[in-house]
Amino acid sequence: MGEVPCGFESHRPHMKKQNSLKIVPLGGLGEVGRNMMLLDYQGKILIIDMGFRLPEEDMPGIDYIVPNINCLKGKQKSILGLVFTHGHYDHIGAIPYLIGKIWQPNLEIFASPLTRGIILKRQEEFSSQPKLEIEEVKNGSKIKLGPFRIEFFKQNHNIPDNLGLFIETPVGNILHTSDFKFDSNPVNDLPTDFEKFKALSKRKILFLLSDSTGAEEEGHSLSEKEILENLEEIFKRSTGRIIAATFASLINRIQQIITLSEKYHRKVVIEGYSMKTNTELAKVLGYIKSKKGTLIKAKEISNYPDSRITILCTGAQGEGSAVLMRIANKEHPFIRLRRGDSVILSSSVIPGNERTVQILKDGILRQKAKVFHYKMMDIHAGGHAQQEELKEMIKIMRPKFFLPIHGQYSMLVSHAELARESGIPEKNIVVAENGQVINLNQKRIFVEKKTVPSNYVMVDGLGIGDVGEVVLRDRHMLARDGMFVIVAVVDKQTGQIKGSPDIISRGFVYLRESKELLAQTRKKVVEIVNRAAGSGGAVNWSYIKDEIRNKIGQFLYTKTQRRPIILPVVIEV
Ligand SMILES: [Zn+2]
Numbered sequence: 001m002g003e004v005p006c007g008f009e010s011h012r013p014h015m016k017k018q019n020s021l022k023i024v025p026l027g028g029l030g031e032v033g034r035n036m037m038l039l040d041y042q043g044k045i046l047i048i049d050m051g052f053r054l055p056e057e058d059m060p061g062i063d064y065i066v067p068n069i070n071c072l073k074g075k076q077k078s079i080l081g082l083v084f085t086h087g088h089y090d091h092i093g094a095i096p097y098l099i100g101k102i103w104q105p106n107l108e109i110f111a112s113p114l115t116r117g118i119i120l121k122r123q124e125e126f127s128s129q130p131k132l133e134i135e136e137v138k139n140g141s142k143i144k145l146g147p148f149r150i151e152f153f154k155q156n157h158n159i160p161d162n163l164g165l166f167i168e169t170p171v172g173n174i175l176h177t178s179d180f181k182f183d184s185n186p187v188n189d190l191p192t193d194f195e196k197f198k199a200l201s202k203r204k205i206l207f208l209l210s211d212s213t214g215a216e217e218e219g220h221s222l223s224e225k226e227i228l229e230n231l232e233e234i235f236k237r238s239t240g241r242i243i244a245a246t247f248a249s250l251i252n253r254i255q256q257i258i259t260l261s262e263k264y265h266r267k268v269v270i271e272g273y274s275m276k277t278n279t280e281l282a283k284v285l286g287y288i289k290s291k292k293g294t295l296i297k298a299k300e301i302s303n304y305p306d307s308r309i310t311i312l313c314t315g316a317q318g319e320g321s322a323v324l325m326r327i328a329n330k331e332h333p334f335i336r337l338r339r340g341d342s343v344i345l346s347s348s349v350i351p352g353n354e355r356t357v358q359i360l361k362d363g364i365l366r367q368k369a370k371v372f373h374y375k376m377m378d379i380h381a382g383g384h385a386q387q388e389e390l391k392e393m394i395k396i397m398r399p400k401f402f403l404p405i406h407g408q409y410s411m412l413v414s415h416a417e418l419a420r421e422s423g424i425p426e427k428n429i430v431v432a433e434n435g436q437v438i439n440l441n442q443k444r445i446f447v448e449k450k451t452v453p454s455n456y457v458m459v460d461g462l463g464i465g466d467v468g469e470v471v472l473r474d475r476h477m478l479a480r481d482g483m484f485v486i487v488a489v490v491d492k493q494t495g496q497i498k499g500s501p502d503i504i505s506r507g508f509v510y511l512r513e514s515k516e517l518l519a520q521t522r523k524k525v526v527e528i529v530n531r532a533a534g535s536g537g538a539v540n541w542s543y544i545k546d547e548i549r550n551k552i553g554q555f556l557y558t559k560t561q562r563r564p565i566i567l568p569v570v571i572e573v
Contacts, residue, residue, distance in 0.1 A: 021171045023209075023403070023438040026454055027051065027067040030409045030433040032213060033090035036067040037176075037405070041169060044146040045075065047082040047102075048165065048176060052093035055458070060475045062467065064459040066094035068435075071452040072102055080145040081108030083137075085155075085178035086162035087118040088249050095119060096126040097457075097464045109134045110143060112152075114161035114251070117281045137163065153200065156183040156192050158224070158252050158383030160287045171441050172206030175397055179211050179406060181385045182392065185225030187252045188287060194396070201397045207440055208399035212407035214384035215415035221386045228256050231344070234372055235260045240306040240340025242266065243369075245316040245324040246347050248274035251282050253346055254312060258290045261310040267296045271335070272314040272323040279312075298334045306340060316347040318356030328363040341369035387418060394422040401445045402429045403438065477565050482507025484556065484564040486525055486548060492572045495533035501525045508556075508564040517559055524555055529570070541570055 021041050028035030033053025039046040055062035072079065079102055084092055092115065109132060111119060116134045123129050137143065139154040149168040156162070157179050165176040182192045214221060235242065242261075246253045254275075261268045268290070270276050282288040301309055315324025324343070326332045337343075343364050345357070361371050385393065394402065402424050404415035409431075416431050428445060432438050435454025436447050457465045458472075487502040501522050505511055511518065528547050533539040548568035557563055 019171065020439050020441040021169050021174075022448075023440060024071070024452060025405065025432060025434050025436070025438075026069065026071075026452070027053070027434055028090070028406050029412065029436075030407075032406075032408060034065060034067055034094070035091050035406060036069075036094070037209075038072075039148065039167070039169070039174075041147045041171075043078050045072070045079050046145055046148050046150075046167075047079065049085055049091040050082065050094045050098055051088070051090040052097070052459070053090060058476070059458065059472060060479055062458045062460055062472075064093065064097075065456045066097045066459055066464070068453045068455055068457050069098055069101060076102055076104045079104075079107070080148065081110065083150060083165065084109070084111040084115050084119070085165065085176070086112070086157060087115040087159055088179065091179075092119050092122075095132075096123060096129055097459055099132070100130060103130045107133075108145065110137045110150075110152075111135075112137060112161035112163050113285055114159070114282065114287050115163075117285050118249075118278070121277060121281055139163070153196055154190065154193065155180040156186050156189060157181060158250055160189055160251055160282075166200050166203075172400075173203055174207040174209065174440075175200065175205050175399070176405075177208075177210045177393065179213065179384060180393075181214070181221040181383055182389045183221075183223050185223040187224040187228065187255050188289065189252075197393075197396045205397045205399040206442065207401045207403070207445070208394065208397050209403045209405045210390065210393055210415065211384055212390075212404040212411040212415040214382055214386040215390055215404065215407060215411045215418060217382075217384075217386040218388075219386055220388045221382060221384065224252055224256070227253075228260070231256055231346070232260055232263075234342060234344060235264045235266075238307075238342040240338070240342065240369075241309045241311060242342050242344065243311045243313065243324070243327065243335075243337075244344040244346060245313050245322075247316070248272065248278045248314055250347065251278065251287055254279055254282070255288050257310060257312050257346075258288065258294060262291055262294055266308050266310040267300075267304055268294050268310045268312055269296055269298050269301060270312050271298060271332075275312065275314050275323075301334060311335060315360075316345040316357075317353045318358075318360040320356075325360060328360055328367070330367075337364060337367035337369045339368040343369050343371050345371065345373040387414075390415060390418050391422045394419055394424065399424070400428060401440060403445075404431060409433070474565065477563070478507065481562045481564045482509075483567065484508050484552075485567045485569065486521075486552065487569045487571065488525055488529055488548075489571045489573055490529060490533065495530070495539055497526050497529050498573065505564070508562065509560065517556075520559075521552060521555065524552060528552075541572075544568075545570060 024038040026036040035049045035051040037048045052064040052066045055065055111134050113136050116136055137152045141152045143150050147170050151166040152163040155164040155178050162178055164178045167174045184191045244257045258268055270279050279288055313323035315322030327335050364371050402419045404412040412431050416429050419429050420426060430438055430445055432447055435451045439446050439448050458467045460467045483506050485504040489498045491498050503518055528551055529544060532544045532547060545568040549566045553566050
């Protein structure tokens with residue numbers, strides 16, 4: 001399978017253009033996060049979302065992973081525009097890292113007011129970014145971009161202002177659900193509008209792309225109202241301070257905590273940069289409501305009794321730099337835990353974070369505070385439809401073709417199974433992964449043989465994509481067995497080593513306790529150099545460095561069963 005750029009039609013200008021739509025997922029299929037997808041009709045490209053994901057555990061030093069957009073290189077002119085479904089970072093987070101690469105004046109971008117606000121606020125943190133003009137769209141807005149007519153419709157999730165996409169294309173109507181759940185009792189939002197869904201389905205849906213994140217969970221997701229009731233139990237019982245930790249982007253959860261605090265006469269302190277900026281933004285745009293005087297500054301905590309205080313902060317995942325971790329580690333300037341405090345961890349634990357969350361919980365309990373987490377009470381509902389809702393969505397939309405999107409591979413497979421159970425024939429369902437090209441026309445759907453590049457692009461500090469497999473492998477080796485630097489000074493005339501080679505080691509052995517090993521190593525280095533270069537004259541130094549690396553590597557391995565990175569440095573004088 002060869003890799004080709006997307007927008008393939010342009011490669012065969014003489015062939016009759018096929019009447020098919022290509023759907024190219026660049027992220028989010030086979031993983032949670034990094035959602036980005038292209039719709040390509042005869043070389044005209046619509047982009048849906050541009051998210052990032054967090055690194056896997058075995059990626060030391062990596063901040064984020066963003067989609068690979070190499071297939072868009074040189075195709076700026078073919079990009080019709082970008083539409084964003086909602087303001088979660090797994091749907092918008094890669095914008096500052098990627099937008100510059102496809103930037104052109106008058107690039108058309110569409111998002112709901114809250115999503116737009118979050119994108120623009122974040123752009124401020126990055127210098128030298130192009131100035132984005134984002135047009136606001138809402139439930140019912142219609143836009144036309146080339147061959148695509150897009151109609152936005154409201155979807156419930158755990159962030160307000162989430163929009164699904166109904167797209168009329170020359171091959172037929174397609175429906176992209178965005179992340180969603182059905183919610184009859186949402187927070188600051190209208191309940192799911194099933195009438196609207198039915199009206200959309202009457203217009204005949206050829207192709208449904210639906211959120212798979214909850215596809216392995218049985219039953220129905222919790223309503224935001226049920227979560228509120230569970231949270232209220234904690235508010236009823238707590239006599240000391242309540243410290244509630246969640247994600248800064250869970251705007252609904254933030255609202256619930258504020259609402260309950262007001263009901264139980266508590267002032268609310270918001271701690272953490274992202275939590276503060278998101279809350280302020282959502283307040284300005286009217287998505288978070290609070291009474292005058294409810295929100296106070298951290299410094300003012302001591303003006304109120306404990307039973308009148310709620311602290312809302314980040315860090316429910318045990319993130320090292322987040323506020324809750326600093327509180328638990330007694331590093332926060334104003335807030336110390338004490339007996340009577342109730343700490344609420346209101347977000348499900350992301351796979352891989354279980355251990356840090358455990359350490360966090362232990363740390364809080366040692367300081368005699370109580371801990372409430374999602375396993376004990378349903379104080380977090382994922383924002384994603386579960387099996388019953390997913391089946392219902394398929395039954396309402398009755399699409400001819402189906403593609404599960406957004407989720408680990410096992411989630412996509414589960415979702416495909418649900419689609420079969422709901423009556424979609426097997427041959428009309430595609431389980432695809434990032435980089436595959438899905439070819440759709442009125443009659444059939446299939447995955448093309450050719451793929452586009454979709455491998456990880458890693459962000460580390462200011463570097464985007466410069467850290468690749470090789471650098472990561474080195475980081476692993478350094479982390480595992482450390483490094484060993486050998487500095488040999490060689491006389492240019494004689495080719496003999498001058499003095500004794502210097503050895504610097506980090507993370508391999510403690511030098512002071514390894515004198516014998518070091519003495520033997522030095523002796524070996526002298527032998528290697530003198531044998532290879534002993535006669536003086538033209539010397540192949542890179543050969544000698546390789547010799548040192550290999551021979552000393554073997555020697556250290558036989559002595560220690562460890563394989564540090566060996567860096568030979570040869571200085572001619
Ligand atoms: Zn989401």
